[in-house]
Amino acid sequence: MAQSDSLVIHFKSGAKRTIALADIRKITFDSLKSSVKQVAKEEPAIVYPNPSTGNTTIGFTIAEPAHVQITIVGAEGKTIRTLSKQNLGAGYHEILWDGLGDDGKRVAAGTYLCEVRSKGKLQVSKMIVLSR
16 A cells, blocks of 8 residues: 555554555544644654655644744755745644745755754755656
């Protein structure tokens, strides 16, 4: 089964369970705030599709309301694009990157990092951009 077609649950005990999305009718969270804090501490931002030839969605979770900065960084460490500098509420958020740099030009094929910064925390994900 493809990775995008399933949900993987990681338990505190270290065990994990994979469930096919087609088998899920409803997901509810009784204590979302504590779950969000756990995710925000341990998980990098989610980047999809990856690799990409165009638009890329960046999904991330923050545990509490915070000023969030999202930047795309090149392999040499230079900031390629600042996508967002804004105050956001706690929870899951998504932002779209159009594959352009701050100069308005399409970035070259290569490996980039997506950095999500909030309240002294840094979530980093590697992205691969393919040529069109």
